[in-house]
Amino acid sequence: MNVEPSVVTASRLCYIKLGRGGDWEAESLRDGVLRFGYREAPHDLCVRGDWQAVWEAMKVVPGDAGAATRDVNQIRAYYESDEQSIFITFVGGLLYWARPTGPVEILEDRSHRRATLDGWRNTSIGGARLSADRLSGRFLKVQMFRGTICDVQAADYLLRKLGDQLSPEVAAAEEAERALVTAIVDLMRLLTWQDFELLVDLVFSTSGWRRVSQVGRTQKTIDLELVLPSTTERAFVQIKSQATPAALNDYVDRLAQADAYDRMFFVWHTGDLPEGDRQTDVILLGPQKLARMVLDAGLSSWLREKVS
Structure with missing residues (x-):
């Protein structure tokens, strides 16, 4: 398939796991939302962007400063990412991507939900299916992350794939x-x-x-x-x-x-x-x-x- 390449940009690229064991995958893809746990995160402080206070609150949970820092980094990525950011996830052997938009919503069970700009899509801008078996192993290593949200290291590669662009090589x-x-x-x-x-x-x-x-x-x-x-x-x-x-x-x-x-x-x-x-x-x-x-x-x- 000959596809005209497009330029896809992002201020930040994040990988997210949609629930423990993928519990929120179906809902997220169906409703075009970003689900997130961390029920113990103080929502009011997160909205205000008082991340030092959030860190203090999160430190109480594991009692470990390093763990609290890692937790706050993930919470902050979820709250602060905007429409210029891209979140990715993997479901059923396909790469899905979406841009978050709007405020963070707290649900009854204290978990979190955000809307996405155009829902989740598993194709590039030109319509090429983003099958994991057609993606670089260097990029796929992001799935080994043990937490919930992390930055995508192979950012240039991902943006080229989403825009149907080829590396010079x-x-x-x-x-x-x-x-x-x-x-x-x-x-x-x-x-x-x-x-x-x-x-x-x-x-x-x-x-x-x-x-x-x-x-x-x-x-x-x-x-x-x-x-x-x-x-x-x-x-x-x-x-x-x-x-x-x-x-x-x-x-x-x-x-x-x-x-x-x-x-x-x-x-x-x-x-x-x-x-x-x-x-x-x-x-x-x-x-x-x-x-x-x-x-x-x-x-x-x-x-x-x-x-x-």
């Missing part, structure tokens, strides 16, 4: 990868048709598909016959060096008449055809998609040797 790597994919397309077009069929066969075998017939030795209308062991799906592959819309339509019709197959892959390296899938059982693999698969399968060296 990642941007350079993506540019190099695009250049390599373009080069792979050019190299594929130098292959003989036999070697191109062999390349396609290798790509599918590294993707989990198992060939059940020899390349070019099956039915006269089929170049590869495959089975996916994990699902027992069967497919046939039609490989074209030069592809035309008429040839594609011909094979789509043949798939409709073939009861033995669940899907068809139509593969080519040259031809004016769209690479988007026409339907769930017709997969179009043109030069750009195929080049990406060659790269992901680690076959670029094999390809260079074939044409050198």
